[in-house]
Amino acid sequence: MDLRQKIRVVDDFPEPGISFKDITTLLCDGPSFQSAIRQIADFGRPRAIDLVVGPEARGFVIGAPTAYALGVGFVPIRKPGKLPGVTIRKDYQLEYGRDGLEIHADAIQPGQRVFIVDDLLATGGTIHSCIELVERSGGIVAGLGFLIELQYLEGRKKLAPYEIFSLIQYEQ
Numbered sequence: 431m432d433l434r435q436k437i438r439v440v441d442d443f444p445e446p447g448i449s450f451k452d453i454t455t456l457l458c459d460g461p462s463f464q465s466a467i468r469q470i471a472d473f474g475r476p477r478a479i480d481l482v483v484g485p486e487a488r489g490f491v492i493g494a495p496t497a498y499a500l501g502v503g504f505v506p507i508r509k510p511g512k513l514p515g516v517t518i519r520k521d522y523q524l525e526y527g528r529d530g531l532e533i534h535a536d537a538i539q540p541g542q543r544v545f546i547v548d549d550l551l552a553t554g555g556t557i558h559s560c561i562e563l564v565e566r567s568g569g570i571v572a573g574l575g576f577l578i579e580l581q582y583l584e585g586r587k588k589l590a591p592y593e594i595f596s597l598i599q600y601e602q
């Protein structure tokens with residue numbers, strides 16, 4: 431199954447110069463969505479994962495079904511002000527724009543092995559922040575999984591030495 435052809439590429443969205451990779455065209459095709467989640471879960475399975483963590487919003491769409499496929503819990507990382515409990519916060523930089531992220535301080539037990547999952551790796555800023563939040567919570571990052579990797583933004587370099595899996599790569 432060629433999942434790449436299910437991604438819609440929209441140039442100059444949300445601002446000039448950005449080549450936006452739209453996953454909604456993959457998500458609305460059941461067999462493609464199922465195949466994508468199975469492959470990301472297959473990467474996580476041998477890593478003795480206790481929890482999947484995913485950042486709002488698209489990280490929920492990929493991360494929650496991955497957790498379900500692995501039979502483990504899902505922990506959301508949210509944009510500021512959305513989580514009701516005591517949180518840990520980190521500010522970060524995007525390919526476009528700037529934002530912050532929060533996790534519930536009691537969501538991860540010290541020593542738990544965490545699989546961080548998102549739809550797309552661009553600069554790596556989002557996931558770098560997620561790693562910091564997981565580690566400040568006492569979790570062990572056991573792998574990083576993505577549907578898409580934008581290789582031209584070199585996020586992978588920023589995330590070394592963590593083990594990274596991506597299903598679809600764009601070189602430019």
Ligand SMILES: O=P(O)(O)OC[C@H]1O[C@H](OP(=O)(O)OP(=O)(O)O)[C@H](O)[C@@H]1O
Pocket residue numbers: 485486487488489523524525526548549550551552553554555556557585
């Ligand atoms: O590697 P980076 O440069 O950090 O970029 C990747 C992040 O950007 C997008 O999320 P966005 O913040 O646009 O939020 P959304 O999921 O709510 O659309 C995407 O879903 C990743 O989380």
Ligand SMILES: Nc1ncnc2[nH]cnc12
Pocket residue numbers: 448449450451452525526550552580
């Ligand atoms: N080029 C891109 N396409 C889709 N989502 C993104 N998030 C950050 N950069 C992106």
